Amino acid sequence: MRLLTLASVLALLPATALAQQASRDDAVYTGAISTRWGKAVTPENAWRSYPRPQLQRDAWQNLNGLWDYAIAKAGTPQPQAMDGKILVPFPVESRLSGVARRVLPEDRIWYRRQFTVPADWAGQNVMLNFGAVDYSAIVWVNGAPVGAHKGGSDSFGFDITAALKPGTNEILVQVTDPTSAGSQPRGKQILNPEGIWYTASSGIWQTVWLEPVPRLHIADVRATPNIDTGKVEVDVALSAWASDTDAVRLSVKSGGKTIASTILRANRHASIAIPNAHLWSPEDPFLYDLVAELVTVKDPWAGKPERDRAAYDARFTRGEADTYAAAQVTGAPRDRVKAYFAMRKISVGPGTVTGQPMLLLNNKPYFQNGTLDQGWWPDGLLTPPSEAAMRYDLEFLKKAGFNMVRKHIKVEPARYYYDADHMGMLIWQDMPSGGGEDQFLAGTSQSQAVLSSDMMSDQQAELSQMIGDLRAFPSIVTWVVNNEGWGQYDSATLARLVKGMDPSRLVNADSGWLDVAPSASDMFDIHTYEDVPKVPTRQADRAIVIGEYGGVGWPIEGHLWRNDKRWSYQVTTDAKDYLARYRRKFEEIVRQAKVHGLSASVYTQTTDVEGEINGLLTYDREVAKAPAEAFARMAKPLWEAESKPAAVPATP
Template sequence: MMRFRHRGAIVAATCLWNAAGAVAQTLPPQRPDSVYTGAMVTRWGKGVTPENAWRSYPRPQWTRSRWQTLNGTWDYAITKAAAPMPVAMDGKILVPFAVESRLSGVARKLRPEDRLWYHRTFTIPTDWAGQHVMLNFGAVDHAAHVWVNGALVGSHEGGSDPFGLDITAFLKPGDNALVVQVSDPTSAGSQPRGKQTLDPDGIWYTAVSGIWQTVWLEPVPALHIADVRAIADIDRGKVEVDVAVNGSAHDTDAVRLSVRSGGRTIATTIVRANRHASLDVSGAHLWSPEDPFLYDLVAELVTVDDPYRGRPDRDRTAYDARFTQREGATYAAATVAGAPRDRIDGYFAMRKISVGPGRVTGQPALLLNNRPYFQNGTLDQGWWPDGLLTPPSERAMRSDLEFLKKAGFNMVRKHIKVEPARYYYDADHLGMLIWQDMPAGGGEDQFVTGTSQSQAVLSSDVMAAQQNELAHMIGALRGFPSIVLWVVNNEGWGQYDSATLARYVKGIDPSRLVDADSGWLDVAPDVSDVADIHTYEDVPHTPPHDSKRAIVLGEYGGVGRPIDGHLWRADKRWSYQVTSDAQDYLARYKRKVDEVARQARENGLSASVYTQTTDVEGEINGLLTYDREVAKASLADFARIAAPLRVPAK
């Protein structure tokens, strides 16, 4: 059994919680590896304690009734890579906040040559007896190795995607010891990392390492539902559903699917486990930002009476029926025996995103539910002064979406960051379209510039890592109907073979659109669904006409206005255009949005992405200050200026 003790002096030096348990307002004593955190704490961050840190169910699009959070106070230590597992720990850390963040209680750098260690104990509830136990991580940046009771149970690479490990065989009665080791090269490596850097400045932000989303336990049967993929087809009035279990299924293992609305069952069917189902949702209530209507979808793993029992050559009959209409009809009529063995409750939306004829002849447009629909969005970095990549709370995260809705926006481009699942759940329910970026990777010398004429050359290993995390991101997020477009590359940062990657994404998820290259080097015109330019001029440039693709402003805006008392650093005020005058700020903002409206009306522009939702560290071009306390203009003014872009989908 592993035993850990603390280096007491360091515990006192690195703890940021005050006597009441909430985050303290004073910084810890400085040390050589301290991270600059500034003095800024959000109003939500001020209330964070080990007892209330991120307590919501972490997979809200597919829920089970029983689970246990492991968020809260853990032990931590930072060692060199060659050092063995430490016995003496450095202090306490608040999970799920990254070690560099203020809210973690640590605010220390993790260098490429370092290893970050976590330790805590947990017990399994007695009513979980007979179940398998999954240990789930929302996200760990970047490479994690996990031990339970001294045994290595698994590892994972990829800083933005969730993963789970079946730890049943390693558990014992009473306290169980959990240890996680993390390494993270940040900008010294080529792995997907978004805007993180070891030397933050300008548009590059403080590194995030270690556990930065919820850690949790969940009991499941030995054979359980592993994935449900629901794709709406509004033209046929169907929802197409794939159901996968975690292993090989027997002929008596089936899944009962039920579509419900307002407590009423609309459609139900039974399919063999690891099969496809099609359910009728005719006369559907369509989802849109103005009317974000959602249907419930329940998936139950059930046992059915052997549907082939008594048939001549029973095994051959079952084998020949695999993946046929005959098999589908057989299971639809099967008799369920006993209670469900597993159940997950989810939801889906009947909505369609596509490209088709627009309001300007000859210029295709983005369509929502088969009608032209202008997507008015912001570039959203999703960073926080006290939590970095981790919002201080679920309520804090939702507040950004609520602000944008009130300010007249209907879309967010989630910029080279993947959010906790609840963000997309909130977007589904509030009615906000999402463009989801792939977090950028590659070395600094592999960043394609605005004048480049060819793409980066990467090793096979680096390309495989990028594609693996791209597939994991799509797999984790495709259950959220608010996501309507995948952005593969941003401004050439690690851009390689984007046409192949765009086809790869379309193959994984044909139900959404793909932006192969947002800004700069457009090399996939035959694959990308949009032609995307970035323009930070005082009056935005107009994208050239494209007879095959929708035209969009993937980034524009960037009007900066510093608000004294709400700056990350008083000496850092980066923006594309800067004004300190409220009237001048509003005039500049209006001039840009008015031009977007003209382009939509006269040139067939389909979408625009204003930079940006909030100030971020040294950047001051947000609609809100970094602490979300001050809006650069009133909500009424923002909504009034956006009004010409508002064309509801009918």
């Protein structure tokens, strides 16, 4: 098949359409730079990896590529003629989409494409899956509505079997995105980008794909390690309720060899012993493979007196678990998914400074040296140009001595966390901020925002969905609920909700500014952009962390998003001064770790982003402002062994 460059994609548009697009008053500024990966994007190679690595099936069909698109006003019918072609999965406003048009709250984005279901999928149900669509989507197949979804960072899917027909089928998607005119979770997107606020990213922005499944199929596999007991706790949920002959066979593998297995009734919990567990860490990111199969077993209760009563009384008991563990499988598996997990533990406990708790990894104090990571790209905006591009940032940070990334108020494609799991990078995952402009707290605020019930419901639903989507990835060790009071409300309740959903990870209720949930948060987090970082106040039962510091800016000519926008906390113009400023800040981090029991620090930031110039890398990822090895040398003292715990100093 002929490969098309982005220029070739644009050439597919009629000349009149190109002329109209160039002269539109809704054109988006797409910057003066791009990435080497963006230059290599084609409709044939746009995001080809399987998009859900923690629930992977062998059969699937990628729907990324050229779709028809149109932008019309709300309240108007479906456009009879489309405006042109868009490259999915890149946002409408991005250069890589081939569109680069502004989307207003009163606009509706329409997408359309045709597809054919493979012949060997006959007899199975077909799922239409979306990695993420920002913000609200309605989906039709062959003119029939198949579902709707609200949430800009969530994955979702619909069973479209009933709407399919032989031969060619058509998908139609309508998307609404109010961006900063609304109160929905959106992170740093804004209609008029300036300073620390970035170009909006509307519409489909992650992979779209088809997948054949049986009517009853595996919907979720949740594996939670417990290194203290040497077991992995596994929950398997099906797409619907199951019968007594529906079971799940779980197999744990290491190096391709099965080391543990069991059978359980469908929609049940399993506890599996992992012999001589190999623990995961950034230095040794060891992973176990997990295979879940939906199987049919001979009726375990057949022939028993009062068969139905016996089956009913055994529900959710040890007796039921033992019965199914010994059940006989008949026939081939009806569904099979592949996943993986790590044996690792994140907790808070006694540290290197007496009286000040610290973050522990696998029950040992472990300093987390991280960067603030926005995940924005000059050519794809919210969508990285490719997985290789996305992985490059993690590779650079590893070389530079960082072992943690704070994924800042953005949810990445699932492959990002897969790469972090395999490379050994800890992740603090932020919830994308929401709320209206007057619901953003200030640094001097003494109370939280008031939101309507609908706003709170949307925020909590997306928070829950984010955790559901990402909890399978062992690299994620902390959920960050609020950032600097942006749309912050009832922080303690949200923190308890998160901890209740996922007690295996830490919760950072409020990163920076108003700390109102000390009993529900595992850490006390300050932001300090002073020339020398401030010291967090000592805490008796929480770890202390610096959730943001740094911000040394250095504009590199020829690698700027635009020459008239150069925002940072401090500015330098040469390599020597840049490294000296960074060293002054970082040496204070090392001192606080040794003297005060600081557990983690987050440097702002991985890359320049649009008008911000305070990255370790330029926005196009072409220039490092200091060699990775220089950053790594400065980080090395963080992990030098202490001879004995230090006494806690006086409160600063």
